[in-house]
Amino acid sequence: xxxxxxxxxxxxxxxxxxxxxxxxxxxxxxxxxxxxxxxxxxxxxxxxxxxxxxxxxxxxxxxxxxxxxxxxxxxxxxxxxxxxxxxxxxxxxxxxxxxxxxxxxxxxxxxxxxxxxxxxxxxxxxxxxxxxxxxxxxxxxxxxxxxxxxxxxxxxxxxxxxxxxxxxxxxxxxxxxxxxxxxxxxxxxxxxxxxxxxxxxxxxxxxxxxxxxxxxxxxxxxxxxxxxxxxxxxxxxxxxxxxxxxxxxxxxxxxxxxxxxxxxxxxxxxxxxxxxxxxxxxxxxxxxxxxxxxxxxxxxxxxxxxxxxxxxxxxxxxxxxxxxxxxxxxxxxxxxxxxxxxxxxxxxxxxxxxxxxxxxxxxxxxxxxxxxxxxxxxxxxxxxxxxxxxxxxxxxxxxxxxxxxxxxxxxxxxxxxxxxxxxxxxxxxxxxxxxxxxxxxxxxxxxxxxxxxxxxxxxxxxxxxxxxxxxxxxxxxxxxxxxxxxxxxxxxxxxxxxxxxxxxxxxxxxxxxxxxxxxxxxxxxxxxxxxxxxxxxxxxxxxxxxxxxxxxxxxxxxxxxxxxxxxxxxxxxxxxxxxxxxxxxxxxxxxxxxxxxxxxxxxxxxxxxxxxxxxxxxxxxxxxxxxxxxxxxxxxxxxxxxxxxxxxxxxxxxxxxxxxxxxxxxxxxxxxxxxxxxxxxxxxxxxxxxxxxxxxxxxxxxxxxxxxxxxxxxxx
Numbered sequence: 001x002x003x004x005x006x007x008x009x010x011x012x013x014x015x016x017x018x019x020x021x022x023x024x025x026x027x028x029x030x031x032x033x034x035x036x037x038x039x040x041x042x043x044x045x046x047x048x049x050x051x052x053x054x055x056x057x058x059x060x061x062x063x064x065x066x067x068x069x070x071x072x073x074x075x076x077x078x079x080x081x082x083x084x085x086x087x088x089x090x091x092x093x094x095x096x097x098x099x100x101x102x103x104x105x106x107x108x109x110x111x112x113x114x115x116x117x118x119x120x121x122x123x124x125x126x127x128x129x130x131x132x133x134x135x136x137x138x139x140x141x142x143x144x145x146x147x148x149x150x151x152x153x154x155x156x157x158x159x160x161x162x163x164x165x166x167x168x169x170x171x172x173x174x175x176x177x178x179x180x181x182x183x184x185x186x187x188x189x190x191x192x193x194x195x196x197x198x199x200x201x202x203x204x205x206x207x208x209x210x211x212x213x214x215x216x217x218x219x220x221x222x223x224x225x226x227x228x229x230x231x232x233x234x235x236x237x238x239x240x241x242x243x244x245x246x247x248x249x250x251x252x253x254x255x256x257x258x259x260x261x262x263x264x265x266x267x268x269x270x271x272x273x274x275x276x277x278x279x280x281x282x283x284x285x286x287x288x289x290x291x292x293x294x295x296x297x298x299x300x301x302x303x304x305x306x307x308x309x310x311x312x313x314x315x316x317x318x319x320x321x322x323x324x325x326x327x328x329x330x331x332x333x334x335x336x337x338x339x340x341x342x343x344x345x346x347x348x349x350x351x352x353x354x355x356x357x358x359x360x361x362x363x364x365x366x367x368x369x370x371x372x373x374x375x376x377x378x379x380x381x382x383x384x385x386x387x388x389x390x391x392x393x394x395x396x397x398x399x400x401x402x403x404x405x406x407x408x409x410x411x412x413x414x415x416x417x418x419x420x421x422x423x424x425x426x427x428x429x430x431x432x433x434x435x436x437x438x439x440x441x442x443x444x445x446x447x448x449x450x451x452x453x454x455x456x457x458x459x460x461x462x463x464x465x466x467x468x469x470x471x472x473x474x475x476x477x478x479x480x481x482x483x484x485x486x487x488x489x490x491x492x493x494x495x496x497x498x499x500x501x502x503x504x505x506x507x508x509x510x511x512x513x514x515x516x517x518x519x520x521x522x523x524x525x526x527x528x529x530x531x532x533x534x535x536x537x538x539x540x541x542x543x544x545x546x547x548x549x550x551x552x553x554x555x556x557x558x559x560x561x562x563x564x565x566x567x568x569x570x571x572x573x574x575x576x577x578x579x580x581x582x583x584x585x586x587x588x589x590x591x592x593x594x595x596x597x598x599x600x601x602x603x604x605x606x607x608x609x610x611x612x613x614x615x616x617x618x619x620x621x622x623x624x625x626x627x628x629x630x631x632x633x634x635x636x637x638x639x640x641x642x643x644x645x646x647x648x649x650x651x652x653x654x655x656x657x658x659x660x661x662x663x664x665x666x667x668x669x670x671x672x673x674x675x676x677x678x679x680x681x682x683x684x685x686x687x688x689x690x691x692x693x694x695x696x697x698x699x700x701x702x703x704x705x706x707x708x709x710x711x712x713x714x715x716x
Contacts, residue, residue, distance in 0.1 A: 006030065006031050006032045007031050007032065007051075007052040007125055007128050007129060007132075008031070008032045008034055008049050008050065008051045008052060009026065009029075009031050009032065009033050009034065009051060009052055009053055009054075009055070009121060009125065010034050010036060010042060010045055010046075010049075010051045010053075010054045010055070011023065011026075011033055011034065011035050011036065011055050012036045012037075012038075012039070012041075012042045012054065012055065012056045012057055012060075012065070012068065013037070013055075013057040013060070013086070014037055014038060014057065014060040014061060015057075016037065018057065019035050019037070021112075022055060022117075023035075025112070025114045025117055025118055026117070026118065026121055028118070029118070029121065029122060029125060031052070031125055034049065034051070038060060038061075038062060038063065039060060039062065039063030039064070039065070039067060039068030039071070040062070040063060042054070042056070042068055042072075043068070043071055043072070046072065046075060046077070046078050046081075050077065050078075050081075051078070051081055051128075052081075052082070052124050052125045052127070052128030052129070053081070053082045053083075053084060053121055053124035053125065053128070054072070054081055054082065054083045054084070055084050055086055055121070056068060056069060056083050056084065056085055056086065057085075057086050057087070058085050058086065058087040058089070058099070059087060059088075059089055065085055065086075065087075065099075066098060066099070066102060069083055069085075069099075069102040069103065069104065070102060073102065073103050080225075082105040082106075082124045082127075083102075083103060083104045083105060084104065084105060084106045084107070084108060084120065084121075085099045085104050085106070085107045085108070086108050086110060086112070087107075087108075087109060087110065088109065088110035088111070105124075106120055108120075116275065116279070119271075119275060120275075123268065123271070123272070127268075130263065134164060134244065134261050134263070137158075137162065137164070137166075137261070138244075138246055138259060138261065140158065141158070141166070141259050142246070142248060142249075142259060160179055160180055162179055162181055162261075163181065164181060164261045164262065164263045165178070165179060165181045165182030165183075165184075165185045165186075165241075165261060165262030165263065165264075166178070166179040166181070166182055166259070166260070166261055166262075167179070167182050167193070167198075167245075167259075167260050167261075167262065168248075168257055168258070168259055168260075169218070169245070169257055169258045169260070170257050171218075171255055171256065171257055171258075172218065173214060173215055173218030173219075173258070174194075174195050174196060175193055175194050175195060175196070175197070175198055176194065176257070177194075178190060178193040178194070178198070181262075182262050185230065185239065185241060185262055185263075185264050186198060186201040186230055186232060186262075187201060187230070187232020187233065187234055187235045187237075188200070188201050188232065188233065188234075192233075199211060200233060201230045201231065201232055201233060202228060202229070202230055202231070203228065203229035203230060203231045203238060204231075205229070206228040206229050209228070210226060210228050213226055214226070217245070218258065221247055221255055222247070223244070223245065223246050223247070224243070224244065224245040224246075224258075224260065225242075225243070225244045225245075226242075226243055227240060227241070227242050227243075227265065227269075228240070228241065228243070229241075239264055239266045240264070240265050240266045240268075240269040241262050241263060241264055241265060242262070242263045242265045243260060243261070243262045243263075244260055244261050245258045245259065245260030245261075246258065246259060246260070309340030309341070309344050310340075310344070312336050312337070312340045313336075313337050313340050313341060316333040316334075316336055316337050317337065319333065320333055341687075345687055351505065362512070362516065363673075364416075364417040364420060364516060364517065365417045365418075365419070366415055366416060366417055366517075367415070367416075367417075367418070368413055368414075368415060368541070369413065369414060369415075369416055369418045369421065370411040370412060370413055371412045371413070371414050371416075371421065371446065371466055371468075371538070372397070372401070372411065372412050372446065374418055374421050374422045374425065375395070375425050375444060375446055375468065376395070377422055378422050378425035378426040378429055379393065379395055379425075379429065379444060381426060382426065382429050382430055382433060385430070385433050386433050386442065389433065389436070389437075389438050389440075390438045390439055391433060391436055391438065391439070391440050391441065391442055392440070392441040392442070393433075393441075393442050393443075393444075394441070394442070394443045394444070395443075395444050395445075395446075396443060396444070396445045396446070397445075397446050397447070398445075398446065398447035398448055400447075400448055401446070401447075401448070412446065412448070412466055413540070413541065414466050414538045414539070414540060414541070415517070415518070415539075415541055416517045416538065417513075417517065420513050420517070421513075421517070421538075423509070423513065424468075424510050424513050424514060424521075424536060425444075425468060425470075427506040427507070427509065427510050428468075428470040428507075428510060428534045428536070429442070429444060429470055430506070431506060431507065431534075432470050432471075432472035432474065432532070432534075433472075435472065435474035435475050435532070436472045436473055436474035436475075436531075437474065437475075440472065440473040440474060441472070441473045442470070442471070442472045442473075443469075443470075443471045443472075444468070444469070444470050445467075445468075445469040445470075445471070446466070446467070446468055446469075447466075447467050447469070448464060448465070448466060448467070448540070449464070449465050449467045449537070450463065450464055450465075464539075464540045465519075465537040465538060465539055465540060466537070466538045466539075466540055467535060467536065467537050467538075468535070468536040468538070469533060469534070469535050469536075470533070470534045470535075471531065471532070471533040471534075472531050472532055472533075473531045474531055474532060475528065475529060476525045476526065476527055476528045476529050476530040476531050476532055477523060477525035477527075477528075477532050478525075478527060478528050479527060482523060482525060485507055485523045486507050486508055486510070486511040486521070486523070487508060507523075510534075510536075514536055514538070517538065518538070518539045519536060519537050519538040519539060520536075520537050521534065521535065521536045521537075522534075522535055523535075578698065578701075579604040579605060579606055579694070579697070579698055579701070580604070580605040580606075581605065581606070581607060582604075582606040582607065582627045582628065582697070582701055583606075583607050583609075583624065583625065583626040583627045583628075584601050584606050584607070584608050584609070584626055584627065584628050584629075584630060584697065585608075585609050585611070585617065585620060585621070585624060585626040585628075585629050585630070585658075586598060586601070586608055586609070586610040586611070586630045586631075587610075587611055587612075587613070587614070587616075587617045587629070587630070587631040587632060587635075587640070587643060588610075588612065588631070588632040588635070588663070589612050589613060589632065589635040589636060590632070591612070593632070594610040594612065595610075596688075597610070597630060597688070597693070598610050600690045600693060600694065601693075601694075601697070604694055606697075609624060609626070613635065613636075613637060613638070614635065614637070614638040614639075614640075614642055614643040614646075615637075615638075617631070617643055618643075618646060621647065621650070625656070625658075626658060627658075627659070627701050628658070628659050628660070628661065628697050628700050628701055629644075629647065629658050629659070629660040629661070630660075630661045630663065630693075630697070631643055631644065631660060631661070631662060631663065631680075632663045632664070633662055633663065633664040633671065633675065634664065634665065640662055640663075640664075640675075640678075640680075641674065641675075641678045644660055644662075644678050644679040644680055645678060645679060647660070647679070648679040659681050659700035659701070660679065660680045660681055660700075661680065661681065661682055661683070661684060661693075661696055661697070661700065662675035662678075662680040662682070662683045662684070663683075663684055663685075663686060663688060664683065664684075664685060664686065665685070665686040671683065671685075681700055682696055682700070684696060
């Protein structure tokens with residue numbers, strides 16, 4: 001027989017060791033701890049006992065915690081019994097909200113914090129005791145009210161001495177009596193509390209909701225229970241109260257009014273808020289620590305990825321300078337240096353792309369483009385890598401894209417940036433090849449799909465999509481990591497013993513590029529060692545506009561688009577003979593870069609003058625009339641923008657216009673625009689490709705086409 005001052009606490013968990021742990025934590029409360037190892041056993045316990053609180057494990061065999069909670073709530077006697085869910089498996093919002101929708105008062109994650117669990121259970125134990133006390137007093141008051149004329153003095157004495165506020169109302173809900181404690185809590189007099197006067201003390205922000213709930217319960221003749229704030233009209237304070245009421249019935253069972261109680265729960269609310277704040281701070285700290293770990297892992301990976309190619313490049317460079325190798329070894333060394341330099345350039349470009357995306361500065365050159373050659377170009381670029389790994393690389397096109405003779409291909413036109421679309425396909429395809437073992441298979445499939453045939457449920461702005469599907473038979477993606485596959489700086493394996501390289505940026509860039517062009521991308525995988533499939537859907541031009549004027553928003557970032565009727569085509573260099581004798585002035589503060597540019601240009605028999613600053617360039621122009629000016633942008637003291645403005649100013653005084661090429665290692669989009677606005681005819685990003693530089697010099701040297709080129713560059 002348990003002592004009368006003890007209340008029941010029900011512990012439900014299918015693991016006995018978890019029940020022992022709960023008992024060890026809650027034993028200091030001195031209450032009656034009832035154990036149940038299943039939902040069925042818990043329901044049997046509720047048949048004969050009332051509980052202050054139920055600690056209910058979510059994951060149980062047979063009847064799980066959610067099903068058990070549903071049955072508990074269906075029983076009138078346990079409908080309002082507090083339930084705290086315990087789980088170690090999910091922290092998703094939908095999972096938590098499901099628990100709260102079933103009437104849970106709290107949701108704790110395993111492993112449990114003993115202090116938090118103990119304090120929460122203690123609150124409900126205390127609340128149960130007080131509620132039981134209130135119920136007992138309410139029962140007494142109801143009995144007294146049944147024989148009101150005989151025991152009115154006894155009732156008023158009890159009411160006046162009650163530790164909780166007490167009130168009576170008529171059947172319409174108008175207050176007819178309040179005790180002193182009620183008046184003290186509300187901070188009003190007896191006269192002010194009668195009728196609807198009590199409502200004036202309710203906090204303005206809570207008043208409408210309290211009125212609505214109270215009168216709904218009164219009109220329906222049912223019990224009322226609510227927590228809200230009161231703001232006494234004569235005091236500069238705010239209190240939290242718990243108000244409850246029950247119908248009063250005559251001896252004949254007729255409703256004659258309501259009796260209720262009001263309890264000051266300000267201290268309890270403050271304690272709950274303090275605990276909630278502690279929990280919020282703990283969660284925020286954990287999230288910050290996790291974010292810092294991700295950043296640290298990324299920086300470590302970045303250091304590794306940048307240093308690894310440097311090792312090969314510097315090693316082979318030192319060997320080539322100190323030894324004489326045969327032609328085959330020398331070619332292999334140069335090939336290694338070039339390959340690793342390109343790898344570093346790609347890593348840097350990925351970092352810059354992410355920076356542009358974060359700052360909302362990613363400019364796209366939108367035009368009508370045929371998607372088929374873009375996909376084919378990306379495949380051709382990576383076919384050799386697939387061959388080296390003995391990976392079968394297939395390209396499959398939808399039959400709707402082929403003419404009836406099966407020899408010609410129907411263009412698949414989309415609105416997008418051709419270089420960025422090729423980057424998307426290249427990233428997905430290189431990823432597939434990297435994560436597919438030797439002897440595996442990678443397939444690229446291009447098709448047209450209708451909106452109703454898309455494999456996920458989402459509101460779409462157009463009726464038809466061009467779909468690019470990249471599938472592989474590689475290592476696959478675990479279910480735990482799949483939701484984060486497109487996050488920046490996230491990799492499934494971030495240890496120093498990683499099997500695969502990379503910064504974890506490629507897929508994040510893919511997602512942003514696709515979404516900026518009105519499309520969607522998602523990943524599928526059956527799990528580890530089951531391969532993976534990445535699907536890109538790009539809207540086809542139709543009756544519904546996808547791009548609105550010249551801007552598209554993505555979250556808080558707004559990206560400026562540069563729509564052009566036709567996409568740029570590569571410029572091919574002129575023959576050696578057409579460049580012989582051209583006078584070129586090269587301006588760059590970096591000695592190695594000057595030597596490189598000079599060597600490239602002199603191979604085409606051009607006469608090159610190379611200087612290292614703006615001042616030297618201006619001095620050279622006093623006695624030199626170059627056919628083309630090639631200038632770096634980022635130089636100390638005075639940059640390339642200052643140089644071109646001074647050159648154009650001198651030309652305005654009576655000289656011929658010198659065609660000028662800007663070189664820059666900064667972000668592409670804004671640097672290109674600034675270069676054209678400053679007075680350059682065109683812009684080339686570093687690292688400069690020799691063929692591209694020669695082609696540009698050749699075109700600029702054709703003076704009759706300079707104006708056409710300038711207009712073309714301005715448009716793009």
